[in-house]
Amino acid sequence: MSKFVYADNAATTKMSERAFEAMKPYFIEHYGNPSSLYRIGVESQRAVDNARAVIAQCLNAQRPSDIFFVSGGSEADNWAIKGAAELGEKKGKKHIISSEFEHHAVLHTLDYLRKHGFEVTLLDVHEDGLVRPEELKAAIRPDTALVTIMFANNEIGTIQPIRELAAIAHQHGVLFHTDAVQAAGTIPVDVQELDVDMLSLSSHKFHGPKGMGALYVRKGIRLPNLIHGGAQERGLRAGTENIAGIIGMAEALKESVEKMPERNPRLEKMRDRLIDELLKIDRSRINGDRIHRLPGNVNMCFQGIEGESLLLSLDLKGIEASSGSACTSGSLDPSHVLLAIGLPHEIAHGSLRMTFSDENTEEDIDYILSELPPIIERLRAMSPLWEKIIKNAN
Amino acid sequence: MAYSEKVMDHFSNPRNVGEMEDADGIGEVGNPKCGDIMKMYIKVKDGIITDVSFKTFGCGAAIATSSMATELVKGKSIEDALKLTNKAVMEALDGLPPVKIHCSVLAEQAIKAALSDYYTKQGIDPLPIVGEIPECEECGLE
Numbered sequence: 001m002s003k004f005v006y007a008d009n010a011a012t013t014k015m016s017e018r019a020f021e022a023m024k025p026y027f028i029e030h031y032g033n034p035s036s037l038y039r040i041g042v043e044s045q046r047a048v049d050n051a052r053a054v055i056a057q058c059l060n061a062q063r064p065s066d067i068f069f070v071s072g073g074s075e076a077d078n079w080a081i082k083g084a085a086e087l088g089e090k091k092g093k094k095h096i097i098s099s100e101f102e103h104h105a106v107l108h109t110l111d112y113l114r115k116h117g118f119e120v121t122l123l124d125v126h127e128d129g130l131v132r133p134e135e136l137k138a139a140i141r142p143d144t145a146l147v148t149i150m151f152a153n154n155e156i157g158t159i160q161p162i163r164e165l166a167a168i169a170h171q172h173g174v175l176f177h178t179d180a181v182q183a184a185g186t187i188p189v190d191v192q193e194l195d196v197d198m199l200s201l202s203s204h205k206f207h208g209p210k211g212m213g214a215l216y217v218r219k220g221i222r223l224p225n226l227i228h229g230g231a232q233e234r235g236l237r238a239g240t241e242n243i244a245g246i247i248g249m250a251e252a253l254k255e256s257v258e259k260m261p262e263r264n265p266r267l268e269k270m271r272d273r274l275i276d277e278l279l280k281i282d283r284s285r286i287n288g289d290r291i292h293r294l295p296g297n298v299n300m301c302f303q304g305i306e307g308e309s310l311l312l313s314l315d316l317k318g319i320e321a322s323s324g325s326a327c328t329s330g331s332l333d334p335s336h337v338l339l340a341i342g343l344p345h346e347i348a349h350g351s352l353r354m355t356f357s358d359e360n361t362e363e364d365i366d367y368i369l370s371e372l373p374p375i376i377e378r379l380r381a382m383s384p385l386w387e388k389i390i391k392n393a394n
Numbered sequence: 395m396a397y398s399e400k401v402m403d404h405f406s407n408p409r410n411v412g413e414m415e416d417a418d419g420i421g422e423v424g425n426p427k428c429g430d431i432m433k434m435y436i437k438v439k440d441g442i443i444t445d446v447s448f449k450t451f452g453c454g455a456a457i458a459t460s461s462m463a464t465e466l467v468k469g470k471s472i473e474d475a476l477k478l479t480n481k482a483v484m485e486a487l488d489g490l491p492p493v494k495i496h497c498s499v500l501a502e503q504a505i506k507a508a509l510s511d512y513y514t515k516q517g518i519d520p521l522p523i524v525g526e527i528p529e530c531e532e533c534g535l536e
Contacts, residue, residue: 384433
């Protein structure tokens with residue numbers, strides 16, 4: 001294969017060399033258990049403490065102890081939501097507000113809580129993929145225990161007005177959590193400025209190792225234990241720390257935040273050029289607001305073709321992308337995100353998501369622009385749906 | 395989920411693709427909401443399917459099963475074509491991932507729908523010969 005373009009950075013990213021180098025000594029050289037009292041244990045403890053401080057600093061958390069290490073974004077979301085539900089239940093509050101297009105780590109956790117007597121309100125995300133603060137205000141009830149709204153959507157990249165949403169929740173004395181898995185390391189995230197109570201992040205989305213994440217919890221919120229056992233993570237999540245993973249995540253987040261001022265304008269330029277050029281294709285559309293959008297996210301629909309055949313064709317040309325399509329997830333339903341922004345099933349089936357990172361270049365965009373339009377043309381030429389669309393239009 | 399080499403071959407180089415102007419029978423199955431539509435065209439002479447072509451909107455497996463189904467009935471008698479099963483299409487493609495089995499069902503139904511249309515055009519009731527072609531039962535969407 002001559003050319004390879006990885007355009008699926010919202011799925012996962014390549015490990016950063018810097019993070020990889022930082023992790024290396026913590027497998028064979030420094031293998032001490034942080035809970036041990038002797039020298040190599042203490043060294044490991046220091047390394048973990050230092051990583052926690054780095055992450056706290058990157059998020060502008062008040063204290064390193066506000067950061068809890070977990071196995072990833074899904075665990076962080078589960079803990080925050082189930083924990084807040086348990087806290088609410090003690091006060092007789094059994095209502096949770098979220099949005100229609102959350103990640104399944106949130107939506108399926110809410111389904112679980114429904115089975116345990118909680119009521120859930122899912123806010124509309126409208127055609128532009130944005131939650132309306134006034135609609136949150138209207139949805140809050142005296143028994144609302146938690147508001148959980150994602151920072152940036154994983155499929156269409158729309159960035160929610162988190163500060164406003166958190167302020168509304170707090171005006172009503174309600175806890176606010178945000179799933180910032182797509183935002184942390186990608187765009188500025190300042191937990192004090194946003195005034196959120198809890199925030200989830202995942203290491204492998206910003207060039208850190210997989211299987212690693214963190215939950216920020218504001219001081220004063222006493223989440224119930226997630227894993228019972230030892231004293232790790234202030235006794236709330238027991239188990240010997242994944243030291244190398246923790247070190248790698250901290251280094252990757254630090255690097256990602258450092259590079260942000262250079263990277264984001266560059267990615268925005270690439271993103272906008274790709275969108276503008278692809279919109280010239282007949283019956284194509286961009287999904288989600290163009291302004292409040294992650295710098296590296298492009299999500300388009302091309303009528304008359306199906307997403308998976310588009311992805312396979314791109315893969316044959318060395319372009320790795322993804323789709324909200326039924327087929328990739330093994331279910332026959334199209335993406336819940338695209339349905340939430342009001343797209344009909346037949347259009348939602350033909351979506352293509354391309355997400356870019358530090359690793360991508362303008363040459364990648366050139367290559368996509370040279371390969372993608374002929375693929376769309378070829379698939380449309382063999383599509384009876386396209387034939388109908390054109391016939392009905394004439 | 396990975397496709398066999400044969401599936402990828404039929405996906406990237408589909409056989410018998412395109413419209414047929416003077417088709418003797420045209421069948422269409424599936425619906426856009428489910429993400430699959432298959433349209434089959436057949437030309438029949440003396441009870442033999444002399445030519446066949448297809449157009450498909452759908453995933454890789456939908457395109458590959460359509461292509462393989464056309465290959466399996468081309469030059470065959472109507473009688474043999476009616477015996478085509480989704481299993482035969484699948485086997486000819488060296489298998490399909492479980493979630494894609496419905497594509498092979500659709501391909502079998504598309505051939506039957508084209509034969510059904512052929513009989514109708516001949517003034518013959520297709521039902522006793524071809525049997526009923528069920529609505530796509532897999533996806534359950536409206």
